[in-house]
Amino acid sequence: MNVRQVVPRDAIPSIDDPVFGTEYFGEPDDEMIVVERDGDARAYPVRILNYHEIVNDEFRDEPIAVTWCPLCGSAVVYERTVGTRDLTFGVSGKLADDALVMYDRETESEWKQSLGECIAGELEGTTLSVSPASMMPWTTFRDRYPNGVVLQRTDAKSEAASETDEPESIDYDARPYERYFQSEGFGLGAHRGSEGRSWDRDDLDAKTVVLGIKTGDNAVGFPLPWVKENGGVVTTTIGGSDVVVFASENGIYAFRNPGYEFEQTEYGAYEADGTTWDEATGESADGRSLEEVPAKRLFAFAWQDDHGPDAFYSA
Incomplete structure (x- = not known):
């Protein structure tokens, strides 16, 4: 490290x-x-x-x-x-x-x-x-x-608002990391305009959004595009816990799965057990709720740094 x-x-x-x-x-x-x-x-x-x-x-x-x-x-x-x-x-x-x-x-x-x-x-x-x-x-x-x-906004000063290490007043309308988010490079070097770190995978971009779930010694990262390619929903077991992961234009979310078979309809809704479910809240049309799973949302390179190159879900 x-x-x-x-x-x-x-x-x-x-x-x-x-x-x-x-x-x-x-x-x-x-x-x-x-x-x-x-x-x-x-x-x-x-x-x-x-x-x-x-x-x-x-x-x-x-x-x-x-x-x-x-x-x-x-x-x-x-x-x-x-x-x-x-x-x-x-x-x-x-x-x-x-x-x-x-x-x-x-x-x-x-x-x-x-x-x-x-x-x-x-x-x-x-x-x-x-x-x-x-x-x-x-x-x-x-x-x-x-x-x-x-x-709500504060009136504090921050180094992130400055071109130096000295904090300056914050303009919350500015986007200090916009260029970094849009670039291919990653890490501090890429943010500061120099050469970023190297990435030796071709199946996954370094800044692919991943939802990481860890249960006991079991860590699995779910890349957003991979879940989308799987019909927008993945059901699996991590460390003995059944989970369902949804991916949509709104983001990527994980809940405990009571044992349902989820599928995404042609209209983008998620169906299981005779009703539809909201992918962001885990709530169903008939008033039930799925329990949210503790998870981390981060870039693929950071998840790989912490858990290794094999800690990704693959259908």
Whole structure:
């Protein structure tokens, strides 16, 4: 694992006192990290997270860290409770294999964001628990959760808003990683305009969106285009747990499968057990709900860095 200091600690400021509202200032297709419990939903815009990378929040009495690594395209929500302590996380300014390294303010231990594992400090070897969450466009969130709320802007300064290592005032209308997301290269070098890392696969692009699920020692990444090619739905078993993975234009989502046979109709709906199911929420037309699976959404290269080249689902 290659760990390096890139910017000063906290030059990218976490959000520790998040404020939510019903109005959103961005574009309809802006991606949101969404946390939902019993119909209560919160959206955390990537447009905001690009400048902060971590939101320390408490949702329905659950301390969570909503985390985002722009270089890895890695959106993961973690439980902040470790043992008997609730940790709060900040941005260390380091990268581990091009992944965000977080630190906790209670022990100053360092954590690789894409892996959720402590890589240095008092808690080294400890792994954070992934909390169920998903990603979807703003319009999908507002349609599916009309009473949901969205994270609001702050007046903080961030290094991500600057051409130097010195934080500057944030223009949330700007897109600091747009060129990187559109380019073929990946990693810090590609973001900074120099040569990126090499990629030796021809079956999968390095920045293909993957939904990663880990159960015990079993880790499986589901590339979005592969699930689409499989009719938009995959049912499989991971570590003894039956799951169903849906892929659509809205994103890629995973739920526990009660034993149904799902298939996508010619109209794009998902059918099973005599009803239709929403791929983003797991809710059925007759009022039932699938249980969301804790999962990570990230680029293929980051999943491969953490779990190896064979940790991908193949039909």
